[in-house]
Amino acid sequence: MAVAPTLTCSLLISIYAHVASLQGDSAHISRTISAIYGEELRLPCPVPHQKNAQIIRWLLKTSSVEEWKQIAVAKGVRAPTEEGQFETLQNGTLLVRSMTIEDEGLFKCQVMKNGLEGFSVTSVSVFKPPAKPEFIESYPTFTAGTHSEIGKCIAKDGYPVGNITWYKNGKVLLHNGNETRVKVHIMKNQNTRLYTIESTLYYTLSKNDMDAKFFCEVVYPFQEGSDTQTSKPMKIDVYYPIEHVRIEVDPSNHVIREGDTVTLSCMADTNPSPAEYIWEKDGKQLGVLAQHTLPAVTKRDEGEYRCTVFDFDFNTKSAVMAIQVKAKEDNNELDRFGVIAEESHSADHHGKPKPLNKAGMVIGIIVTLMLVAFFTIITYYMCYYRKKTEKKPLEDLEERNAMDPGNVSLTVEQVVTEEQ
Structure with missing residues (x-):
């Protein structure tokens, strides 16, 4: 530039x-x-x-x-x-x-x-003022995070040579050699000796550049000063992968009762819209649309509902929500909402869920083993103590009989008498 x-x-x-x-x-x-x-x-x-x-x-x-x-x-x-x-x-x-x-x-x-x-x-x-500059977009869509060729600005048949400036949402984009680069090519017509300027913009787009307006402006010397001409603005369509997924319930803000019609909507923060949706309940597939309707719900419709979405690059993310239904004859107050749990997690490109909390799983296993060991020790102690307690009176009785002379003599005499 x-x-x-x-x-x-x-x-x-x-x-x-x-x-x-x-x-x-x-x-x-x-x-x-x-x-x-x-x-x-x-x-x-x-x-x-x-x-x-x-x-x-x-x-x-x-x-x-x-x-x-x-x-x-x-x-x-x-x-x-x-x-x-x-x-x-x-x-x-x-x-x-x-x-x-x-x-x-x-x-x-x-x-x-x-x-x-x-x-x-x-x-x-x-x-010679150049023709109105023309902004030619290089691609119909762009991917966030990539350094892309946004487009070319062409100002034809001017004299002397002018200067092209790029704008995004009304702010000047300055060439810095990193996220913003501008390459200028000047051509001279050998017959008319007029100049054509071609300026190419390279820019690193982000999610926030969705629907941003880019345009270019040519400033050219004219008589004792200068003049400008501006191209038509062009909106940029930026693709970005899934960032968040959530499930919305309609109607909301009340308890779900038997007989209600409930609509579950899978909302994904991505552009373009997800290429595919998959609804599941307790591991069983239900549908493949963005919305899933439950007409006249019953207690059998209670359970865990999962929505998994796939974006343009086959990334996946899921949202999980547990639904509770209040029976007609049940007048006990439930939670204000029928939704009692909600969580989201991401998955890799092959659709395998990533662990949410490894530390929690390890702590849970350790606590479980400690409880098992504790109850094992208590059970062993109680059984051993009880057996020892029952055995000790018998031993004491035998010892007293052995030490009583009357009992011993009587036994011997009876034996002798029977022999005669």
């Missing part, structure tokens, strides 16, 4: 530089004027003269390496040249029928009378 201003300045400097260097005639330049490409120009001769008894010659010099070229001459009468492009009128004024780039340079009016010569030099600069 910085190339065009440099070329413009260089061109203007070169024009005035070569004007000032033309065979020492710079000291005699009486004025500098502007001419419009393709339009008629009249140059009065500022040298004092009369309508007769003198010769008026007009000469043109377009570069420092060229000699003065006679383009029109008159001796008190109307005298057009052979080409018909230039004509000297009776009052000495030079008529240029249609200005071209080749006519830019120094015009000398030379008056000769009685062997004396007087002349005056006029510097003429030619300007």
